[in-house]
Amino acid sequence: MQERTPILLLEDDMLLQQSLANFLRQQGFAVHCAANLAEARQLLRQHPPRLLISDVSLPDGESIDLLNDVEAELGTILISVHDADQDRIRGLSAGADDYVCKPVNFDELLLRVNGLLRRMPEPEPDGIHFLGFELDVETRVLSKAGEQVNLGEQEMNLLLRLLANQGQLVPRDRLEHCVYGNVCDDAWKRRRAMDVLISRLRRKLTIDGVTDNRIVAYRGQGYMLVRD
Template identity: 30%
Template sequence: MRILIVEDEAKTGGYLQQGLSEAGFIVDLVQDGLDGLHAALEGCYDLVILDVMLPGMDGWQILQRMRAAQHSEPVLFLTAKDSLEDRVRGLDQGADDYLIKPFAFAELLARVKTLLRRSKQLQPDNYSIADLTLDVSKRYAMRSGKRIHLTNKEFALLEILIRRPGEVLPRSLIASLAWDMNFDSDTNVIDVAVRRLRSKVDDDFSPKLIHTIRGMGYVLEIREE
């Protein structure tokens, strides 16, 4: 699972990134509020750990912009302010939990796991667009009532696309989510995987759903033919 940390204190941010990485998470660290907002809106994260006091844009503003953009991933606030007013403000604006600095890493890790479990329970198991259906829990895909047999990577790729219909997903994001690797512009592994998935999902059906956006990435959507 992927976690975004927005924390301007380099020592604290590095400590959290290392600890959560050792706990098995994929962790990105950003130290500026504006960069944090961009990462939260453009990335695909299961959890955001957000400091309140940040350069460029504070945590309150980032949270407001995330929720206004319909980003519902859980947010854990970190703050040095131990006041009821601040905690209520954060929860009212859509934060899911609140941790006061200084804190023990074990407590943060426990809260992270709790938030991720709760978020996973709220996520739908079934996705559909046009006549394509994906059942995540049962691990099968169907189109026009016909079962589509996918490899594990093809299933992961289709799940990434169908969870964000109509959104152009860059190759770099697909690489990090499906392959847990940094995107290398010299490799065509993403393009090959999409071609194989498209041959199973689109070639024998209409309308076509997987589209290439030249120079940008791929999108799953219904287009008029």
């Protein structure tokens, strides 16, 4: 499964936010958007990004305050209406990797994004982030906000198959064979067991106790794990 580079875009000007987000998505990036520091902190936990692009001045503070909370491996580009030397120095001294002045030239920003990504070390390949969860493929451990989510062997096999085809319909018979192999020849029992297994996995793929339709059922066809 090829993953797009995840970016968190923090901008309270909604017109600029949507325009820039659409532009970055067209360039192949996976973009999550926030309009204030509170939303950004939540998204940093739920969808850890590779890169943060943030306006300096926000309704509930300055994004410079956020830089103390982010991982050192996270690349950061600040954008601001303030173009004085002392403003640039302040942002870079706080830990930002780059500083761009408004109005933002999207093509120039893209060059800065790609340049920063080239300079950054490659992330470890053993972790997959999806829907607010992290899966360590090597150890087969699923976690949410740093807490382990206990999955049985069949639940893990089902999740791996759905993840390998995230955003695509996986036929029911392929899922049944992946999970049960040739252990059970009774078609009705296999279907019933798969229904129960899907239900259990759905309950475990929750955020803040809210169960939504992360695993979509296509009647008579199969299931799909939704994209972020």
